[in-house]
Amino acid sequence: MVTTPSDGRKWDAWNLSRKQVLDIGVERWIAMRPVSGGYGVGNPDPGAKFPEPAFPDWDDDEWLQRSLAAADLVIYDGSHEIFKEIRHL
Numbered sequence: 132m133v134t135t136p137s138d139g140r141k142w143d144a145w146n147l148s149r150k151q152v153l154d155i156g157v158e159r160w161i162a163m164r165p166v167s168g169g170y171g172v173g174n175p176d177p178g179a180k181f182p183e184p185a186f187p188d189w190d191d192d193e194w195l196q197r198s199l200a201a202a203d204l205v206i207y208d209g210s211h212e213i214f215k216e217i218r219h220l
Contacts, residue, residue, distance in 0.1 A: 144169040 133150045136142050142150075148169030155161055155172055160181050162173035175181075189197070195217070 133153065134146050136146075145168075148166075148171070149163075152161070152163045152170045152172050156163070160175055160179075162175045163170050164173045165171075
């Protein structure tokens with residue numbers, strides 16, 4: 132989990148590097164390794180076997196609730212116009 136800075140604070144090296152590594156990991160399998168002052172990207176072991184990802188069977192409302200709640204955002208009405216834009220409705 133990446134902790135975002137609050138109250139106008141700046142990213143610390145560990146959380147910023149974790150976010151950057153996880154952003155890269157969205158596109159391909161990588162190894163995340165601690166390095167001096169943060170995290171770095173490494174190539175996985177060539178013999179490693181990776182499972183196909185299994186995604187939960189959540190509806191749109193539950194995906195939004197879980198995604199935004201993780202960022203401490205509160206959803207009062209999932210049918211609000213802004214959520215329609217997010218869903219491309």
